[in-house]
Amino acid sequence: MLTLTRVLPPNAAAAVVTTLSLTAGDRAKSRHRFTADDGTPLYLTLARGTVLRGGDLLAGDGDPAGLIRVVAKPEPVLLVTAASSFDLLRAAYHLGNRHVSLELAPDGLKLEPDPVLEAMLAQLGGLAIAPATLPFEPEAGAYRSGMHSPIHSHSHDHN
Template structure:
C-alpha cells in the first residue's frame, strides 16, 4: 500500500510540467472529507491516505506519496439535487433556503438561480414538501466552505430586497464549521 502523507493545496509550488505528469485521483465529495482512509486509484493500486486531522481535499489539490509520486485530486461526478425556486416562489425564497440549509450544516454549491445539494432522498422529500423545484443531476460536487460562500449569497438576497424599494440591515453571522452527512463530529 502506497502511503500518502502530504497535501499541496491546489498544487502550490509545483511546476506546471509536474502537475501534468501527476496521476489523477477522482473522489466523490464524502470521500474527500476524510483525512485518513484506504483508497484505490481506480487502476488497482491501494493507497493509504494519512493526512492531518481536519484535512478536506478539494479539486485541484495535489497529494504527495512517501515515494514522491504525485496525485491530483478531482471531484468525481456523483448524484446531486439541483434546487430552484418554483413558480410560486421567488429567488429570495431560494436564498433563504440556502441560509437555512447552511444553518442545518448541509453542504451546497450556490449559483445565481439554483443550488446543488447532495442527492439525499430525505432531503429531497423535505424540499418537495416546501414546494421547491428539484431535478436530479450527475456532476462533480466541490462545494466551498459555507462560511466563505454565505456572504455572497446574502449579498445577492440584499440586492433583491433593494430592487423592491427598500433595504434591510441584518446580522447574518454564523460561527463554527460546516458539517455534512457522515461528518462524525458527534451531532
C-alpha cells in the first residue's frame, strides 16, 4: 500500500502515475484508506485539517517521481441560480447563516442536497433550484488558514 504524506501544488514538475477521484467529503479526510482509480491501494496520512482540492498532487515521503492527482469526483448537488444577483446574494446569506458548505460562482451556488434547505430556498422566491451530479468544491471558509481554496497560491510547503 502506498502511503501519501504530502500535498504538492497542481503544477508540480513530476509525472502523475494515477488519479484518485474523491467527493468533497472524502477530500476532507486527512487519514484514510482509499483505492486509486487504477486500483492501487493508498493510505493518506496528511496533516490534520488538510482539505484537498481537485488538481492537487499527492506524494509519499520519498522522491516525488510518481504522483497521484486528486480529481473532484462528480456527486449529487443542488444548483441554485437566480435572475437577479440580489436574489442569489440573499440565498447565499441564508445558507451561510446555517453554516452550509457552498461552492460559489458568479452566476450560481452549489450545495449538497438537503430537502429542508431546498424548501427554504424555494420559499425565498426568485431562485431556480435543480438537482445535478457534478464535482463539488465548497469554499474552505475564512477561518481555515493554510487550507486549500480556489484562489490558494500554494506558495508554501505543506509539511
